Amino acid sequence: MTRHSNPEWIAANRVQLDTTRAESPTIDSAHGIAPKEFAGLTAPLMAAHNALADRRKAGELGFYDLPYQDASAIARLGGELADEFDNFLLVGIGGSSLGPKAAHAALREPLYNLLSREERGGPRLFLLENIDPTTVSAVLRHLDPARTCVNVVSKSGGTAETAANYLVARDWLTRSVARPSDHLVATTDPSKGDLRPLAEREGWRTLEIPPNVGGRFSQLTAVGLLPAAVCGIDIVELLAGAADMEERTRSADLDSNPAYRLAALHYLADTRKGKPIAVMMPYADSLKYLADWFVQLWAESLGKAVDLQGNPVHTGQTPLPAVGAIDQHSQVQLFVEGPNDKLVTFMRVERFADPVTIPGAHPEVGAMNYLAGATLARLLNVEQAATEMVLRERNRPSVRITIPELNPFTMGQLFYLFEVMTAIAGGLYGIDPFDQPGVEHGKVLTYGAMGRAGFPNLLGD
C-alpha cells in the first residue's frame, strides 16, 4: 500500500485554509469580508460554478481531470531518460517552465545541481527559459551534449523564445553527437503546431499536452510530470494529492471548498475592499517558485480588458510574490504601514524533515542567548505568526494556508487548489480566465521586426 492510499496519512497531509484574519469581525469590516458579503456571492458563484461545469463536461477544460490520468507512460519515459542522461535541459518559457521549477524547488534538495548523482537521485536539471544570451551560452558551455537530454516544451510549437533556444541547442547537439534526435524530447500538442511534425519526422521521443489544457494550467500534464519523474519525484503521489483536492473542490460551497473560499475572498477584497494587490508569501525558500507559478496563473488568467460580453472591464488583481522570513526585511514594512491595499496569503510548513536545533554559545549575548535550544523551524513559524498578528492589529487582511509537510501529495493539492481558485475567480469577474489576448500584439510586433514572412515591421527597432 502506498502512503497516499492510507486514509490516516492522507488526513494528516491535507493542506488547511484559515481565512478568519481576512474577515470581519476579526478585522474591521472596512477591510475584512463580512459573512453577508460571502452570502451575497451565492448566486454569481453558483452561476460561475455551473458555467465551468458545463465547459468541463463539454471537454473544454481538461485541467480539471488531470489528477485521474494514467501517467505510467510519462513515469516510464522519465525513468528511461534518467538512466540515459546526466543532465535534463528543459527548453520552455511561461507555463512550460514555471510549474516544473516550482515542483523541483519544493521537492528536491536545495543545492540539487551541486550534488553528486547519488545524492541527487536523478539527472541535473537546467532550463533555457529566457533568450538571454549570457545564460544560454553559459549553460551550453557547461553541459556535455553527449550526456544531456533536451526537452523542448511548447504547446503551440511557435513560441519565439523556445524556437530560438531550441535552434541554438540543436546546433550545439549536432556539433557533438552522432544522433541528436536521440537526445531530443518534444512535449507539445498531439497534432497541431510546428513542433509535432518536426519531432515525428526526425524521430524524437514525444509526449502530449492535451489540446484542452492551456499553458498555465499544464503543470499536471507531461509538461510538469516529465521533468519531475526524471528527477525522481513521485508523480503518482503528486496526482493523488491533486485528486484529493479535486474532491474537496467539487461543491459550490464557500465553507467547505477551499478554492472557492479563496477565490471569493480575493474577488471581494479586490472589488469591495480596495485590495488590488494579492501577496503570495510562503515561509519556505523552496516555495518561492510556487509563488512565481501562482503569479502567472493569477495575472494572466484574470488580467483582462473585456468581459464575456465584450464590455471593457480591465480586471485583474496584481499578484506579488514574497518569501518569509526574508521579506520581513524588505517588503513587510510596506505591507504594514503603506496603503492598506493588499490581501496577503501566507503559506507555512508545519513539519520539516530536519528542523535544525540552534546550538547555544555566547550566553552573555542578549541578542543570541534566547535562541539556544530552539529550532530554526520554530523561529520561522513564530515569525510568520508575528507578521500575521501585526497585519491583523492594523486591520490588514491575511489568509493562512498550512502545509503539513512538503511532499508530492501536498504539492499536488496546492497546484490543483490554485488552478480551481483561478478558474472560479474568472467566473466571478465575468471574464474568460483561459485566454491571453493582450500578449498577441507584442508577438506580432516581434515577428515583424525579426523579419518573419507575412508580418510587417511596425516596430522600427
Add this chain to the structure above:
Amino acid sequence: MTRHSNPEWIAANRVQLDTTRAESPTIDSAHGIAPKEFAGLTAPLMAAHNALADRRKAGELGFYDLPYQDASAIARLGGELADEFDNFLLVGIGGSSLGPKAAHAALREPLYNLLSREERGGPRLFLLENIDPTTVSAVLRHLDPARTCVNVVSKSGGTAETAANYLVARDWLTRSVARPSDHLVATTDPSKGDLRPLAEREGWRTLEIPPNVGGRFSQLTAVGLLPAAVCGIDIVELLAGAADMEERTRSADLDSNPAYRLAALHYLADTRKGKPIAVMMPYADSLKYLADWFVQLWAESLGKAVDLQGNPVHTGQTPLPAVGAIDQHSQVQLFVEGPNDKLVTFMRVERFADPVTIPGAHPEVGAMNYLAGATLARLLNVEQAATEMVLRERNRPSVRITIPELNPFTMGQLFYLFEVMTAIAGGLYGIDPFDQPGVEHGKVLTYGAMGRAGFPNLLGD
C-alpha cells in the same frame, strides 16, 4: 590607466534614461505626466533637495559619499580570503544579502558555483539568508568547513535570523576546525551592537558598516564590497561608476538629474495618475536580483504610516519585480489589459559579450526559419521594444533605462541611481525614507514567543 578613467570609455558606458513614454503627449495626459506637472514640482523638489543636502552635510546620510571611500582594505581582505578559502558563506538578510546577490548575479558567470575554481576566478558564494531549516542544513552539509569562510553581516548584530544562522554555522565550524575564529569575518557597526565586541573578543577579522549608512543603502559599504572583491569583481570600478552617477545627480534639475526625474515621475504617477504599482523589469536574467534589491529599497523606504509631522499618510508605491522576456509569458497580459495602475521601468542591455547567433535549421518551418542568423541579444531587445510599444499604444506609462553593457562601472551607476532616486522620493512624499518602524513590533512579538528576556509572549504561538 584604468578603463574607467578614460573619458571616452566612460561616455560609452553611461546608463541612459528615456522617460518620454511615461509622459504626455507621448501617452495621454490621464496617465502620462505633463510638462506642467513636472514644473509644479519645482518648489517641493528643491525643498526636499535642500533638506537632504543639510542632512548629508550634517553627516547623517553616509551613503551619498560612499563612492569616494578608500576601499583598499576591503579589496585586500577580499584577496586574502579568496586565497585562503574555496567557499564564501554570507550570513545576512535584507540589506545584507540583496545587494551582494544583485552584484554577483550581474557581474559573475550564470552558473558560477558549478564552475571550476579556474573558470570562476574566486571562491564559490553561498548565502544563509532565511532561517529555512531545509536550506540551512543543505548548505552546511554540502560545504567543507575547513575550506569555508563565514561572513556574518549585521549592522545591529541583533537580527534574529542572522543570529540564529550564525549560531548554527559556528557550531558546524567548531565541530570540524581547530580555530573557528580564523574562518569568521564580521561586517558590522564599528562600535554598537552585540556582534562587534563578540568578534573582537574572539579575534575574527572585521569590517565596518558606517554608522550613518542604513542597511538598505549599504551595498557600497563592506556589506556589498567584500563579497564582490572575494569573487573577483573590480570594486574600484564599481565605486567609479557610483561616483560618475554621483556627479550626474547633484543638481535639483529634473532635466539633467536622472535620479530626480525617475523619482518625480514615480511620485507623480502614484499620487496624480493612479499608479500605485512600480514594475521593475530588466530584460536580462542577471539583473533579476537588482530588481529584488530595488524592491526592498523602494518598499521599505517609502512605505510609511506617518509623514515627518506625524500625520497619518500611509504612503508607498508597491514595487513589483519582473524579468523580460520571461514575464511576457506571465505578467505582461495583466500589465497590458488589466487595470492601468502601473508604471513600468524597463532595463535593457545594449551589448552582450556573446550575443549568440541563432543557427538555421528547418527552413520549411515558418515558426522557426525567420530566426536564423539573428542573435538572441537582438531578439531579446526587440521583444523589449515590442512590449514597450504595446503599453504605449494602450496609454500605459513606461520608462526605459539603457545599460551599454553589464560591468562594474554600469552596476555602480545603477546602485547609486536608485539610492538617490529613493532618497529624494522620500522627500517628495514628506516621509523619512531612512527608517522602518513598521517591522519593529513583529520583532518584539518574535522575541517574546522565543523567550528572550524582557519580552512578554504576546503571540501565544
